[in-house]
Amino acid sequence: MLIETRVNNSSYELASYIKILGYDYFLSEDGKFGIKRTTLKSGNKEEIFNFYRKNKPSIYFVKPTTIEALRYSIIYDNVNGIVIDKENSRLFKKSMLNLIRQYNKVVEVCINEISIVYKVINWSDKWIEYPIFSSCASRFNELWSPLSKIALLSSLGAYKEDAIRWIYLSPLVLFGRDP
Amino acid sequence: MILDFIILGWLAILTIVNIYMLRIRIIYFKKLKNKRDIKSKRYVIFEIIPENTFENRQIENQIRNAVKELGGNIWLEIANPKLVFTYKNYGIISTNRVGYKIVLASLPYVREIDGKEILLVPRRTTGSLKKAKKLIGIR
Numbered sequence: 001m002l003i004e005t006r007v008n009n010s011s012y013e014l015a016s017y018i019k020i021l022g023y024d025y026f027l028s029e030d031g032k033f034g035i036k037r038t039t040l041k042s043g044n045k046e047e048i049f050n051f052y053r054k055n056k057p058s059i060y061f062v063k064p065t066t067i068e069a070l071r072y073s074i075i076y077d078n079v080n081g082i083v084i085d086k087e088n089s090r091l092f093k094k095s096m097l098n099l100i101r102q103y104n105k106v107v108e109v110c111i112n113e114i115s116i117v118y119k120v121i122n123w124s125d126k127w128i129e130y131p132i133f134s135s136c137a138s139r140f141n142e143l144w145s146p147l148s149k150i151a152l153l154s155s156l157g158a159y160k161e162d163a164i165r166w167i168y169l170s171p172l173v174l175f176g177r178d179p
Numbered sequence: 180m181i182l183d184f185i186i187l188g189w190l191a192i193l194t195i196v197n198i199y200m201l202r203i204r205i206i207y208f209k210k211l212k213n214k215r216d217i218k219s220k221r222y223v224i225f226e227i228i229p230e231n232t233f234e235n236r237q238i239e240n241q242i243r244n245a246v247k248e249l250g251g252n253i254w255l256e257i258a259n260p261k262l263v264f265t266y267k268n269y270g271i272i273s274t275n276r277v278g279y280k281i282v283l284a285s286l287p288y289v290r291e292i293d294g295k296e297i298l299l300v301p302r303r304t305t306g307s308l309k310k311a312k313k314l315i316g317i318r
Contacts, residue, residue, distance in 0.1 A: 017298065020228060020300070114249075139296065141291065141297060143298060144287045147283060148284055148301060151280045152283075155280045155284050
């Protein structure tokens with residue numbers, strides 16, 4: 001089962017193109033089409049806790065901007081995944097990566113950001129068990145097909161088997177399945 | 180006189196041994212593995228979404244620009260992608276075994292051609308043009 005893990009602006013047109021690309025389901029930020037996911041950009045742990053308590057999002061991602069928020073979002077069970085990009089990649093030090101490994105947390109990265117993708121591939125050997133690579137598309141021509149994602153990951157140095165596992169199986173962890 | 184005969188005999192022996200070694204191929208040069216990789220062709224079948232008609236030259240230029248954007252000039256020279264032809268909304272790119280992955284990875288970077296928004300979706304990679312043609316429905 002193939003899942004596109006992040007679409008910013010969903011529409012009927014985009015949903016039909018996602019089907020053509022070969023995905024079975026997709027997660028959208030606005031929730032008009034597909035499965036709704038919520039991403040919170042936050043710097044303190046109270047906000048992360050209170051947002052979940054008030055809104056009860058079904059799939060809850062956090063983009064932490066401070067070390068404290070990152071530590072809390074790793075430990076907090078209701079956070080499904082952590083978003084990493086150029087803004088917060090400096091937070092991911094060895095101690096935080098060890099914590100991610102301990103709690104088996106999902107780490108999401110937009111596939112457009114090649115430098116971060118490369119970092120995550122390197123970290124996946126030891127620390128990140130379930131990395132997720134999303135298209136982060138707002139329009140249909142920004143979508144990435146699964147084959148292109150696998151080719152990009154393997155040309156950046158990932159093993160082909162790992163790349164296939166990350167694209168096909170890692171998103172299933174968000175739905176509570178063990179890949 | 181004797182010395183001349185000895186030298187002549189020695190040279191004759193060397194020549195015979197060399198010919199023998201060449202014949203049984205003791206002396207050989209190991210072929211470069213990379214050279215074989217670059218020589219073997221790969222054909223990438225892709226789909227143009229939504230269906231539109233463009234000139235082959237325009238599509239090829241955009242694909243080459245995309246490969247250059249992702250991998251730089253070096254990978255563009257290694258992969259050397261060329262559009263063989265398009266049929267309905269399918270197309271075939273010829274590249275080689277070393278560079279086909281970078282071609283596959285750079286297809287999403289082609290976002291518009293001639294001002295129209297499009298999406299190029301890789302479908303299959305084959306080793307022969309005949310197979311590629313068969314897959315897109317050309318007999």
